[in-house]
Amino acid sequence: MVTGILALQGDFALHQQRLHELGAKSVLVRKAQMLHAVDALIMPGGESTTLLRLLDDNFRKSLQEAIQGGIPVLATCAGLILLSRGVTNPGQDSLALLDIDVERNSYGRQIDSFVDLNLNWTSAGRSELELVSQNGLANAASRTMEGVFIRAPRITRTGDGVTVLVERGLEPVLVKQGKILGATFHPELSENAKAVHQLLLEQI
């Protein structure tokens, strides 16, 4: 089993490190044809407008086909923006494969980035996350996880097929639709959010 990490731009290296820690094989995906050789995909954070520009028509079509074909995906921050149905602030085109709307840079600029130590698992999140957190992960007891938010988007709408797994107050920050996981924060930056990558691996 190999997890591909989209490596056109952004913080792909830390995702690779996290997968390595979890004993999972990974490969950096820089060409469309590599999508045929992976069993799961991570779409990392970065800058979504830049990412969109770097995706040529062929790459975009291959991504769409792979995700519609049911490959498990973890999309974070800019990666999440790429997958969302509706994007505002400013608006831009997207792959529209995840039935949520997002507002970009919703918490302000780079200097307004923050860490929240206590994101709460919802009851739906609990049943998914407890399964993968059994092996001694600290957050299984508190049912919280840490979230690093960097010029993060805010999810402003979730469609009927979307389940919220983790919340910040009343706002969804980790959602799931079929085999697509979407996080507005950066789980690769928190030891305490390892369960997110584990959940991805579990979908394979």
Ligand code: GLN
């Ligand atoms: N603000 C970025 C965007 O709109 C996303 C930031 C991130 O991925 N950390 O694309």
